[in-house]
Amino acid sequence: MSENAESSNTISAAQTTVKAESQKGDYPDFMLKEIHEQPRVLRDTFAGRFDAQSGKLNMNEIPLSTEEINAVDRIYIIACGTSYHAGIVGKDMIEQAARIPVEVQIASEFCYRQPVFTPNTIAIAISQSGETGDTMDAIALAKAADTPIITITNVADSSMTKESIATLQVLADQEVSIAATKSYTGQLAHLALLALYLGQERGTISAEDISSAYEDLTQIPQQVESILSESSIAAIEAAAATCYKAHDVIFIGRGVAAATCMEASLKLKETSYVHGEGYAANEFRHGPIAMIDAEAATPVVALAMESKTRERMLTIIKEVKGYGGNVVALATEGDTQAANLADSVIYLPRIREMYLPFTAIVALQVFARRIALLLGRDIDHPRGLVKAVVD
Numbered sequence: 001m002s003e004n005a006e007s008s009n010t011i012s013a014a015q016t017t018v019k020a021e022s023q024k025g026d027y028p029d030f031m032l033k034e035i036h037e038q039p040r041v042l043r044d045t046f047a048g049r050f051d052a053q054s055g056k057l058n059m060n061e062i063p064l065s066t067e068e069i070n071a072v073d074r075i076y077i078i079a080c081g082t083s084y085h086a087g088i089v090g091k092d093m094i095e096q097a098a099r100i101p102v103e104v105q106i107a108s109e110f111c112y113r114q115p116v117f118t119p120n121t122i123a124i125a126i127s128q129s130g131e132t133g134d135t136m137d138a139i140a141l142a143k144a145a146d147t148p149i150i151t152i153t154n155v156a157d158s159s160m161t162k163e164s165i166a167t168l169q170v171l172a173d174q175e176v177s178i179a180a181t182k183s184y185t186g187q188l189a190h191l192a193l194l195a196l197y198l199g200q201e202r203g204t205i206s207a208e209d210i211s212s213a214y215e216d217l218t219q220i221p222q223q224v225e226s227i228l229s230e231s232s233i234a235a236i237e238a239a240a241a242t243c244y245k246a247h248d249v250i251f252i253g254r255g256v257a258a259a260t261c262m263e264a265s266l267k268l269k270e271t272s273y274v275h276g277e278g279y280a281a282n283e284f285r286h287g288p289i290a291m292i293d294a295e296a297a298t299p300v301v302a303l304a305m306e307s308k309t310r311e312r313m314l315t316i317i318k319e320v321k322g323y324g325g326n327v328v329a330l331a332t333e334g335d336t337q338a339a340n341l342a343d344s345v346i347y348l349p350r351i352r353e354m355y356l357p358f359t360a361i362v363a364l365q366v367f368a369r370r371i372a373l374l375l376g377r378d379i380d381h382p383r384g385l386v387k388a389v390v391d
């Protein structure tokens, strides 16, 4: 490269940085800005999807007929990292509403397996960037088997959209921080809608249940806003302050909350370099519970919100306390029992069990960011990471 070319590149990189920095507004970092943008992303995604008059949810992006949707007998969700974690939640959403078996596959592993594509399999690729190399390879494998691809992505004209029969456009706008936040909840929003839509077309969920689930979805933006209120953030940050010196932070939950634990531990690891591990709470008792070190008061973040497994979670919290763990409980507003058992509590608004990941992860994004901040990390640019892994 000539000296001139190099210097003009340097200038343009510097200009880009200045431009990006100016877009931070009053926020100290993009991660916090993007966390706060989530209510807007969710509101925009849910808006106008349900016609109260006809009682129908619309998803005009999907070009499959009702007959074709009825014939679907398997769905592969393929994705990496945070998008993979969204896929795990999506599996439960789709299986519950549409009664189609769903397999969620880490895209980079999918390519080295021998997936069984039936003639009526469809694949859903999830990707913030729409360019991730591993997911592109998995798409190529599915396409070679004539499997139609639906992509959920934040980037409209990305490589993945070009390979797909349909794109569900995540409405997050550009995400600058390496740690995915608003793109993740934006992906969850599309998965929730897609699950209801598939169920509607297959007749596996009643019109009444779709309407009530949709109503609950439209409440989520304000519920997320309440988690991002000053007092709520103060409680989350106070809990984080009791954990930031730890070597390991363990996240436990059940059902869709277990998938949230995986994403929360990824957020912690990538932003703070503290080891985090997400477990299905009961599975945690089959070995990993030995990691709780009373001397170190190992932090255990327990997702114990109102759900069919709350009681069981409270029992596990007692057990963890008995071994000397420092328990941070995520509990539904007003749950004094959970608060009394734990060392700290983070309250979340009451929400339909299937939609717990939307609110719980927002609290845990704030939690991870706080720990990273207390450790003096570069919040938006963690070491060794790039926004899209394209090779």
Ligand code: M6R
Binding pocket: 080, 081, 082, 083, 084, 126, 127, 128, 129, 130, 131, 132, 135, 178, 179, 180, 181, 270, 387, 388, 389
């Ligand atoms: O762009 P993609 O969603 O396909 O990227 C996949 C992962 O690299 C990505 O989700 C990564 O895990 C997150 N940036 C972590 O916050």
